[in-house]
Amino acid sequence: MVQLSRTAQLDAAFAALADATRRGVLEQLGRADASITDLAERFDMTLTGMKKHVGVLEDAGLVATAKVGRVRTCRLGPRQLDEVTAWIDRYRQMWSARFDELDQVIEDMKQKEKERAQR
């Protein structure tokens, strides 16, 4: 794997996660290790296409691969994913908490309008 600084690696991880297929591959590898051929079949892609996606994930440290005989097996990379999702999750929680309160404000507004209309 290419050696990147921590920040650059995190950036690479975010870029890798911006793609739906690559997120799917990570989800899949979260359940079980798989060969590139397995992954290509599952995501209905050419072997070359899947190799590229796995390459991006590997550079970002999200996936690790090992060649056994003629088969390259992929598994989740160490730690990196947690770091990325943990941040996104905190961000999401902040907005989610805000919006849950906004729901309440909106309900009050609707209620007031209804009362006004009835008068």
Place this chain on the structure above:
Amino acid sequence: MKNETRVERKSEREIVITRTFNASARIVFEAWTKAELMRRWWVPKSSGLRLLSCEMDVRTGGSYRFVFEHPAAPEGMAFFGRYLEVSPHSRLVWTNDESGDAGQLSTLTLEDLGDTTRIVLHERYPSAEAFEAAKGSYDGMPESFDQLDELLVG
């Protein structure tokens, strides 16, 4: 059942937040543009923070200023910027100037779907470095959001 808040990182300097609200775009827009409404939700109780003041002059070229109570800043912590576009019930664009040139540009779009409104909040930072720096500020976010989750589940 609460509507889901989705957060997606679009690029190395952009993040997009999506959510649906059970009201018309007119009502949702009002909640984002009237100070007396905004102050009721912008700083969730669960954050442990308190909004000290909230001034908003919502018109193109107008400015806003929020001041929060913060343990690290007894005099309060200010967040401020300018509204670049105000299109009633459909679009709101504002700057975030408290970090100088490193602040993000926020674009809120509202899509009226009849009884519900889908909002998309797009936050674009001037550079990947600026995004990285802003991201760091979330590392110290209070853990109380987790407590809120527990409260909601329980």
